[in-house]
Amino acid sequence: MALNIKSLDDFSPDSVARQVPEVNKLLELREALTALKGPMGNLPAFRTQxxxxxxxxxxxxxxxxxxxxxxNK
Known part of the structure; x- marks a missing residue:
């Protein structure tokens, strides 16, 4: 796997993770779930589902x- 490194900041864990497609998808999922958690995170039924x-x-x-x-595949 080739990473695009142009500056020292590109060595940060977040920058490296964003360049690995599988890890980037997981980060996007985490961000989406975090956004959902804000308004609905305190509803036990929502969290359970x-x-x-x-x-x-x-x-x-x-x-x-x-x-x-x-x-879609």
Missing amino acids: LQALLENEESREQLLKEIGLVS
Whole structure:
């Protein structure tokens, strides 16, 4: 894997992670879930349902497609 390094800042963990497609998708998912957590994070039913979706691989893939983090194959 070739990384694009132009400055010392490109060696930061976040910069390196953004250049690795698989890791970048996980970071995007984390950011999307964090955004959801803000307004709805205190609702136990929402958290329970979200956890169930993330634990099931098929549901997780569907969720990723719906929020635009994975392209349809």
